[in-house]
Amino acid sequence: MNALIVLAHPEVKSYNAALARATQDGLQRQGHEVHLSDLYAQAFAPDEHGRHFPRRANPLRFDAQSEQRFSAGRNALPHEVRKELDALLWADLLVLQFPLWWFGMPAILKGWMDRVFVYGKLYSSRRRFHSGVCAGKRAMLSVTAGSSSDACAPDGKEGDTRLILWPIHYALHYVGFTVLEPLIVTDVRGGRSGSDAERQKLLLELRLREQGTIFESIDGRPAIAFNDPDDWDELGKLKPDAPVHSPFIGHERWSRTGA
Numbered sequence: 276m277n278a279l280i281v282l283a284h285p286e287v288k289s290y291n292a293a294l295a296r297a298t299q300d301g302l303q304r305q306g307h308e309v310h311l312s313d314l315y316a317q318a319f320a321p322d323e324h325g326r327h328f329p330r331r332a333n334p335l336r337f338d339a340q341s342e343q344r345f346s347a348g349r350n351a352l353p354h355e356v357r358k359e360l361d362a363l364l365w366a367d368l369l370v371l372q373f374p375l376w377w378f379g380m381p382a383i384l385k386g387w388m389d390r391v392f393v394y395g396k397l398y399s400s401r402r403r404f405h406s407g408v409c410a411g412k413r414a415m416l417s418v419t420a421g422s423s424s425d426a427c428a429p430d431g432k433e434g435d436t437r438l439i440l441w442p443i444h445y446a447l448h449y450v451g452f453t454v455l456e457p458l459i460v461t462d463v464r465g466g467r468s469g470s471d472a473e474r475q476k477l478l479l480e481l482r483l484r485e486q487g488t489i490f491e492s493i494d495g496r497p498a499i500a501f502n503d504p505d506d507w508d509e510l511g512k513l514k515p516d517a518p519v520h521s522p523f524i525g526h527e528r529w530s531r532t533g534a
């Protein structure tokens with residue numbers, strides 16, 4: 276299998292960079308082909324903007340999706356986007372490695388999605404979800420959080436980290452990926468001292484060693500459930516008897532009282 280790891284971290288000596296390398300090693304040990312795309316190392320510009328498109332469908336008013344489709348159809352996508360898109364289309368497995376920054380992904384990775392998930396190439400109104408271009412491929416998030424495992428739990432004060440990742444998972448599902456359960460490493464932060472710091476260091480080292488092993492047996496990892504095409508009515512609303520897989524799409528409107 277071919278695997279693409281996209282790393283979004285500014286520091287090569289970071290825990291995130293070490294996790295990305297451990298993922299690469301684990302996959303390579305199984306004989307897989309791996310490409311690591313380090314977004315900061317290549318100074319990937321995260322802002323989708325008209326200046327990236329020398330040939331424009333409409334030079335007077337920039338519309339991102341129209342220009343993406345126009346350039347894709349003329350083999351004129353920006354070089355750095357073409358390179359990432361080719362790697363994405365080559366890969367059977369996509370791993371996004373990033374630290375949780377403000378309850379989401381770092382801007383450079385969000386920008387990678389904005390620019391590389393090219394309209395007309397990776398998705399269109401007819402090619403999305405189960406009939407998406409990436410159908411048959413798998414994707415997975417590998418995330419670190421500074422907060423504790425208690426604070427990141429469903430009843431924790433940082434909010435349920437797995438739930439916080441839902442919009443990213445849904446974007447991957449939108450372009451057709453089968454999305455595997457994420458890896459979330461909590462307590463990745465400095466500022467501790469004494470035996471507390473020593474214990475945390477050992478735990479993170481242990482977790483780092485596990486990363487490669489996890490990817491050696493990636494085939495057994497469960498996928499996240501999303502609704503099937505038959506679960507929607509003609510308005511795109513969930514049918515009354517359709518199953519609910521997340522609090523983001525359900526049968527009842529969320530209310531302040533929770534009633």
Ligand SMILES: Cc1cc2nc3c(=O)[nH]c(=O)nc-3n(C[C@H](O)[C@H](O)[C@H](O)COP(=O)(O)O)c2cc1C
Pocket residue numbers: 284289290291292374375376377378379419420421422433463464
């Ligand atoms: C801009 C910024 C925002 C952050 N936001 C969060 C957050 O929302 N939740 C959290 O648990 N940690 C947050 N952190 C802590 C990072 O997640 C933590 O430093 C990182 O996971 C550690 O990995 P690293 O050593 O590879 O950088 C934030 C850190 C930065 C720099």
